[in-house]
Amino acid sequence: MGGIGCRCCRRRGWTWLSRFDGSIGPGGGDETGLLSICDPGILPAMSDQSPVVGIVMGSVSDAQTMRQCTAVLEQLDIPYELKVCSAHRTPKRADEFVSTAVERGLKVIIAAAGMSAHLAGVMAAGTHLPVLGVPMKGELMGGMDALLSTCNMPKGIPVGTMSMGSHGAVNAALFAASILALSDPELEKRLLAYRQAQTDAVPEYPPGA
Numbered sequence: 264m265g266g267i268g269c270r271c272c273r274r275r276g277w278t279w280l281s282r283f284d285g286s287i288g289p290g291g292g293d294e295t296g297l298l299s300i301c302d303p304g305i306l307p308a309m310s311d312q313s314p315v316v317g318i319v320m321g322s323v324s325d326a327q328t329m330r331q332c333t334a335v336l337e338q339l340d341i342p343y344e345l346k347v348c349s350a351h352r353t354p355k356r357a358d359e360f361v362s363t364a365v366e367r368g369l370k371v372i373i374a375a376a377g378m379s380a381h382l383a384g385v386m387a388a389g390t391h392l393p394v395l396g397v398p399m400k401g402e403l404m405g406g407m408d409a410l411l412s413t414c415n416m417p418k419g420i421p422v423g424t425m426s427m428g429s430h431g432a433v434n435a436a437l438f439a440a441s442i443l444a445l446s447d448p449e450l451e452k453r454l455l456a457y458r459q460a461q462t463d464a465v466p467e468y469p470p471g472a
């Protein structure tokens with residue numbers, strides 16, 4: 264597991280959160296900031312639960328969007344790990360991540376990538392674990408390239424495709440929670456409470472009506 268350089272089990276209230284929030288700037292991300300979070304030297308003290316969700320993203324530029332995903336996982340107290348793994352720029356890193364996922368205890372993988380590099384398909388090809396793909400909007404075609412390459416997997420190797428961008432990032436976390444809740448009654452309670460709070464937050468009428 265020596266190559267898994269960012270075993271970042273994250274929960275609400277840990278100090279790294281403010282670093283993460285502050286280090287990812289709008290419109291692309293701060294590479295130095297993200298990598299500093301993933302410095303293996305600072306990780307052991309942060310981890311007290313084994314990650315069950317593995318998040319990979321194709322680029323540091325995806326991190327700001329995927330923060331929406333990690334925020335929901337933290338709300339539901341689901342431990343996760345996160346790594347930048349590009350299907351085309353760091354294929355060995357991606358392969359190492361997915362080929363050791365089961366032995367690391369992961370139950371679900373969330374893969375976010377833009378354009379048509381198709382990180383989610385690479386992850387799905389390397390494991391029988393459920394893989395949820397989050398197409399990033401990217402610069403070209405409004406993200407349709409990523410959406411189509413993620414959802415149109417040929418039969419035999421499925422990828423559960425979420426909507427594009429931040430909506431997909433949030434839904435990937437909730438979908439992962441639904442999968443995990445099947446065998447975790449306490450998580451099921453937290454997920455149902457989340458759903459109830461969401462329902463309660465919707466006003467019956469718009470302001471001023």
Ligand code: RP5
Pocket residue numbers: 320321322323324325349375376377378380399401
């Ligand atoms: C994909 O290419 C990444 O997932 C990212 O969404 C997109 C652009 O990457 P950068 O050029 O910003 O690194 O591989």
